[in-house]
Amino acid sequence: MGFKKIEAIIRTEKLDEVRMAVEGVGIVGMTVTEVKGRGSQKGILLEWRAGEYRVEFLPKLKLELVVHDVDLEKAVEALSAAARTGKVGDGKIFIYSMEDIVRVRTGERGRPAV
Amino acid sequence: MINSGDTAWVLISTALVILMTPALAFFYAGMVRRKNVLSTIMLSVAILALISVQWVLFGYTLAFGPDHAGLFGGLNWLGLNGVGQTPYPGYAATIPHLAFMVFQLAFAVITPALITGAFVERINFPGFLLFTLLWSTFIYDPVAHWVWGIGGWLRNLGALDFAGGTVVHITAGVSALALALIIGRRKGYGKFPMEPSNIPFTILGAFLLWFGWFGFNGGSALSSGGLATSALVVTNTAAAAAALTWMLMSWIHKRPSVLGLATGAVVGLVAITPASGYVSPLSALVIGAVAAVVSYYSILIRVKSGLDDSLDVFACHGMGGITGALLTGVFADKAINSAGANGLLFGNPQQLLIQAIAVLVVAVFSFTVSYILGRVIDAVFSLRARSEEEEIGLDITQHGEAAYS
Amino acid sequence: MINSGDTAWVLISTALVILMTPALGFFYAGLVRKKNVLSTIMLSVALLALISLQWAFFGYSLAFGADRGGLIGGLNWLGLNGVGQAPNAAYAPTIPHLAFMVFQLAFAVITPALITGAFVERINFSGFLVFTFLWATFIYDPLAHWVWGVGGWLRTLGALDFAGGAVVHISAGLAALAVALVIGKRKDYGKIPMEPSNIPFTVLGAFLLWFGWFGFNGGSALSSGGLAASALVATNLAGAAAAITWMVISWIHKRPNLLGLATGGIAGLAAVTPASGFISPLSAMAIGMVAAIFCYYMIIFRVRVGLDESLDVFACHGIGGLWGVLAVGLFAEKAVNAAGADGLFFGNPGQLGAQLIMAASVALFSFIATYILAKVVDAIFVLRVKKNEEEIGLDISQHGETVY
Numbered sequence: 001m002g003f004k005k006i007e008a009i010i011r012t013e014k015l016d017e018v019r020m021a022v023e024g025v026g027i028v029g030m031t032v033t034e035v036k037g038r039g040s041q042k043g044i045l046l047e048w049r050a051g052e053y054r055v056e057f058l059p060k061l062k063l064e065l066v067v068h069d070v071d072l073e074k075a076v077e078a079l080s081a082a083a084r085t086g087k088v089g090d091g092k093i094f095i096y097s098m099e100d101i102v103r104v105r106t107g108e109r110g111r112p113a114v
Numbered sequence: 115m116i117n118s119g120d121t122a123w124v125l126i127s128t129a130l131v132i133l134m135t136p137a138l139a140f141f142y143a144g145m146v147r148r149k150n151v152l153s154t155i156m157l158s159v160a161i162l163a164l165i166s167v168q169w170v171l172f173g174y175t176l177a178f179g180p181d182h183a184g185l186f187g188g189l190n191w192l193g194l195n196g197v198g199q200t201p202y203p204g205y206a207a208t209i210p211h212l213a214f215m216v217f218q219l220a221f222a223v224i225t226p227a228l229i230t231g232a233f234v235e236r237i238n239f240p241g242f243l244l245f246t247l248l249w250s251t252f253i254y255d256p257v258a259h260w261v262w263g264i265g266g267w268l269r270n271l272g273a274l275d276f277a278g279g280t281v282v283h284i285t286a287g288v289s290a291l292a293l294a295l296i297i298g299r300r301k302g303y304g305k306f307p308m309e310p311s312n313i314p315f316t317i318l319g320a321f322l323l324w325f326g327w328f329g330f331n332g333g334s335a336l337s338s339g340g341l342a343t344s345a346l347v348v349t350n351t352a353a354a355a356a357a358l359t360w361m362l363m364s365w366i367h368k369r370p371s372v373l374g375l376a377t378g379a380v381v382g383l384v385a386i387t388p389a390s391g392y393v394s395p396l397s398a399l400v401i402g403a404v405a406a407v408v409s410y411y412s413i414l415i416r417v418k419s420g421l422d423d424s425l426d427v428f429a430c431h432g433m434g435g436i437t438g439a440l441l442t443g444v445f446a447d448k449a450i451n452s453a454g455a456n457g458l459l460f461g462n463p464q465q466l467l468i469q470a471i472a473v474l475v476v477a478v479f480s481f482t483v484s485y486i487l488g489r490v491i492d493a494v495f496s497l498r499a500r501s502e503e504e505e506i507g508l509d510i511t512q513h514g515e516a517a518y519s
Numbered sequence: 520m521i522n523s524g525d526t527a528w529v530l531i532s533t534a535l536v537i538l539m540t541p542a543l544g545f546f547y548a549g550l551v552r553k554k555n556v557l558s559t560i561m562l563s564v565a566l567l568a569l570i571s572l573q574w575a576f577f578g579y580s581l582a583f584g585a586d587r588g589g590l591i592g593g594l595n596w597l598g599l600n601g602v603g604q605a606p607n608a609a610y611a612p613t614i615p616h617l618a619f620m621v622f623q624l625a626f627a628v629i630t631p632a633l634i635t636g637a638f639v640e641r642i643n644f645s646g647f648l649v650f651t652f653l654w655a656t657f658i659y660d661p662l663a664h665w666v667w668g669v670g671g672w673l674r675t676l677g678a679l680d681f682a683g684g685a686v687v688h689i690s691a692g693l694a695a696l697a698v699a700l701v702i703g704k705r706k707d708y709g710k711i712p713m714e715p716s717n718i719p720f721t722v723l724g725a726f727l728l729w730f731g732w733f734g735f736n737g738g739s740a741l742s743s744g745g746l747a748a749s750a751l752v753a754t755n756l757a758g759a760a761a762a763i764t765w766m767v768i769s770w771i772h773k774r775p776n777l778l779g780l781a782t783g784g785i786a787g788l789a790a791v792t793p794a795s796g797f798i799s800p801l802s803a804m805a806i807g808m809v810a811a812i813f814c815y816y817m818i819i820f821r822v823r824v825g826l827d828e829s830l831d832v833f834a835c836h837g838i839g840g841l842w843g844v845l846a847v848g849l850f851a852e853k854a855v856n857a858a859g860a861d862g863l864f865f866g867n868p869g870q871l872g873a874q875l876i877m878a879a880s881v882a883l884f885s886f887i888a889t890y891i892l893a894k895v896v897d898a899i900f901v902l903r904v905k906k907n908e909e910e911i912g913l914d915i916s917q918h919g920e921t922v923y
Contacts, residue, residue: 152719170801
């Protein structure tokens with residue numbers, strides 16, 4: 001049985017909802033990174049002292065989770081449902097196959113290390 | 115006759131107290147989430163601009179103008195008409211009337227700014243501006259007249275409030291409670307953490323407040339001499355005692371935190387405010403320590419109750435102010451200030467009763483009028499940002515800005 | 520005879536005004552990109568050190584020493600020789616001469632620091648030091664003499680500048696314009712966003728400036744009494760009225776924002792500076808409101824023409840100062856300050872003429888002399904960093920430091 005890595009780019013304000021949603025389907029561990037990026041939303045206009053300026057890259061969060069193959073669909077579903085607003089800029093989810101996993105503390109590999 | 119030393123002291127005190135409003139902005143901003151840092155600062159500093167103008171146009175005269183029935187000042191000094199460089203001996207005989215006016219302006223500015231801690235992260239900016247303008251006019255200005263205006267009924271009753279325990283802290287603290295009830299909790303409050311985004315900002319703000327408080331209390335002597343010195347000493351003493359007490363309590367519960375120490379300091383400063391011109395340094399020690407205990411447990415109760423008075427304006431300023439105003443009736447000593455009165459410990463239990471009346475009246479008045487005012491403005495202009503705006507953060511949605519790149 | 524109250528007020532005012540230069544460091548630093556935050560602070564605080572020495576060695580004497588032809592002070596007070604604890608009755612009869620000197624030092628320090636906003640993110644530090652040292656000596660010191668020195672020709676003419684609208688703000692604003700023209704745009708200016716890295720720093724700086732301005736204007740009474748109180752009130756009101764006006768304008772255009780409110784406050788404070796000791800509180804409010812309108816649209820215009828005067832020193836201090844100096848000619852009243860004059864609105868149109876002459880001569884002198892000076896320093900010492908240094912950021916390339 002294999003594992004998948006889920007890498008999700010989400011709106012910063014959706015973090016807690018997403019965390020609670022995936023916890024609801026039994027997934028606790030994740031890594032969160034503050035990132036900047038752009039997609040079809042492109043930049044936004046912010047206020048300068050007088051007038052405005054355009055910011056090309058928007059702050060987003062990158063979530064990385066590792067799940068069993070069997071949990072993948074419900075995890076993706078929970079995550080995307082919680083992260084969705086229906087507007088441009090909701091983000092993307094990328095799914096990768098995993099080679100192996102090592103738990104640093106014990107040296108365990110594979111399934112027990114998740 | 116103008117005394118240059120007195121004037122110098124009141125002018126620098128004015129500058130110090132005006133600095134306290136931006137300091138408060140940083141004190142508060144550090145405790146909110148990153149998406150609301152600028153919005154939180156904006157609330158305080160917009161008040162600095164707005165109330166500076168309100169005070170000069172009509173606020174000052176409503177508060178300190180010639181008395182009407184003990185309830186409010188007349189319109190004689192509208193637009194500072196007649197308020198000039200010569201002293202007005204009724205309030206301060208040795209400094210320009212303008213100096214007294216602008217010193218009081220700084221108090222009128224910071225009081226509504228204190229309230230903002232109740233509704234950060236979800237307030238609708240236009241509704242907020244309107245609320246503040248009306249709050250200053252219908253709550254701050256009359257209460258300032260009652261307590262400090264010549265002919266004000268609480269002043270005539272003999273209530274003591276050296277630098278604003280009732281006028282500033284009780285009004286703000288109790289109004290914060292009313293507003294928190296009206297506006298409701300932040301979205302997700304209690305479900306997920308509301309992490310403070312920048313505690314160093316909060317510490318910077320707290321100790322700039324401490325710095326400014328020397329002007330707040332020391333300047334309230336309106337002269338530069340023994341009384342100002344005494345007020346300054348007790349101010350520092352009470353802050354230190356409260357900071358240490360708070361640190362010890364949080365240590366007993368778990369660990370000594372810098373956020374706790376800073377909060378304790380502010381509470382101590384609040385509590386000593388009404389007493390600062392009437393009590394000895396050792397009394398200040400007690401006042402600070404007692405206030406720390408009261409406010410500490412007020413916060414715990416507030417959290418348990420699920421009320422989202424987000425930055426604990428009621429627990430710190432309301433309860434701290436009430437504690438200080440009552441303890442003034444216990445520790446006041448004519449040996450410190452012959453223009454004051456003796457308190458319970460110095461053989462005059464009646465002073466405590468007078469203080470209790472002042473506390474009760476100001477608290478009930480502020481709460482009731484704030485609640486009505488808040489309800490009306492909420493119904494007409496909306497006090498709360500839209501749910502989506504709150505989620506994205508007020509910096510972007512209300513002001514179109516991001517704090518950091 | 521020394522008056523202890525007057526002295527206390529001028530000394531604490533000096534401390535407040537000296538605090539304004541580090542405050543300006545933060546005000547500016549929050550508006551630049553993360554890679555240039557320390558460099559921007561460095562520009563201001565290095566001046567605090569450099570000009571403090573220049574002033575004591577010869578700057579003070581050039582500005583306030585015995586008059587030479589109305590144009591410059593003599594060298595009689597070189598190294599503060601003869602400047603002691605006894606008052607100098609011509610400048611301030613109730614405080615030590617040293618107190619007057621150090622109060623003026625704070626102004627000499629912040630004026631060149633204001634200019635740094637024009638060339639942040641691309642200035643060569645060594646060229647900057649040379650430029651500033653010469654600017655203080657050949658532009659600030661003479662201008663201070665013209666306007667404030669006993670015998671200075673603008674002072675003799677009767678032009679009024681209470682706390683430095685011409686000497687500080689017009690001179691710095693116009694100098695900023697000249698240096699921006701000499702040094703040119705930041706790389707890719709107009710093509711990529713120049714995101715402000717830390718707006719809370721800018722706001723912190725702005726309100727520490729506001730705080731310090733009470734010393735700047737209030738202290739300029741050089742005594743502690745009705746005039747100081749009046750100047751302090753005018754200062755706060757002009758700042759407040761300008762901040763609100765700026766907020767309303769940006770609200771009309773789109774949204775009320777904090778950076779705009781803080782900028783408006785500074786524009787109002789700059790504008791009231793020359794007027795603060797001559798006007799009533801309500802006049803101060805009017806001056807602040809008008810300043811906000813002028814400065815706001817000057818920024819819009821400056822951006823539109825593509826000039827990279829990066830932090831709008833000209834728009835805020837130049838225009839604010841020009842308006843303030845002219846406003847003295849409108850709103851001044853002898854009822855507020857008997858040692859001043861009446862302005863146009865109080866029946867004395869001649870004062871406006873004197874103010875116009877001061878504004879024009881200070882602006883022209885500062886612009887032309889700065890332009891020449893900057894060109895010369897650029898040719899010999901280089902004012903602009905190399906392209907790759909600018910790309911990497913000045914914190915690393917010029918100072919070997921990183922901010923966070």
